[in-house]
Amino acid sequence: MKSEFQKGLRDGVPIALGYLSVSFSVGIMAVSGGLSVFQGALMSLTNVTSAGQFAGIQIITAGGTVLELILTQFVINLRYALMSLSLSQKLSEEMPLWQRMVVAFANTDEIFAVAMNHAKSLTFSYMLGLQSLPILGWTGGTILGAAAGELLPKSLGNALSVALYGMFIAVVVPVAKKLKPVFWVVAMAALLSCLIYYVPLFSGISAGISIIICTVAAAAVGAVLFPVEEEKE
């Protein structure tokens, strides 16, 4: 009979392997944005979020303000609030506050997905096991990517710097292909983002603020036009 912790560890292996490659490109991005290998690793260890870190690096590179950083992190990571809400329904009722506070730390998209697929109600040991390898993978991949980014020739560095965008495209495109509402939300966000970038009138709008405007506007219009009906969870 395996312990709950061991079960969690085992379920975390595929996530950790996936994170190793995604965070590799986060590391490259961090170094090309002017962060040191240590700073990149520290960011990954304390944040454990791809889109949020990516936007954060963009803002740091562009010399954005702290307020801009807070707003961007808030909007981009807002989805985790929803996941934490759902997750809280699945934690065993007697789980004390401090354990809930620990479990919240690495509630990423993938860990959330695996946790919600778990047949039984979630114990503290299982969640600890589930989160430990992905956190290691995420941080380790960042270190490798950042180190490689410092050593690689420019042609390889250029090539690898589109990896993260490739993954964003891999997340968005298949869903937009399948679901019309998502397609329109994506189209709106793309159009708005390009308008803000290319129209001289909007040249005062920084990268972080642009991400917030596009995200909130496109998601809000999407929610009004295509409210998601009760899901088949």
Place this chain on the structure above:
Amino acid sequence: MSGSNHLIYLYIAVMAIVTYLIRMIPLTVFRKKVENKYIKSFLYYVPYACLTAMTLPAVLYATGSLWSALAGAAVAIILALKDRSLVMVAAGACAAVFVVEQILPLLHELL
């Protein structure tokens, strides 16, 4: 340089705190389900809108030239339309950028 370094640590700390609070508060304080369908829908669409806004048009300026970036983005979109895995799509995009950047200087010499 050390000034901007301190700033980077401050920014990393701010990011970590905001991200953690977003994850922690709903898990500890509110333990209720979100019922409003508009709020649920908004939160459902946020990741797609946000990833798109971060990708476009920034991806076009991520490499050494517009052409290699276009090639990388195009290959990524085609592979994603074929439902290839995250890693395959990303690797395809990188390969396309690398190949185009090797070919471009040769073309310049020929023309």
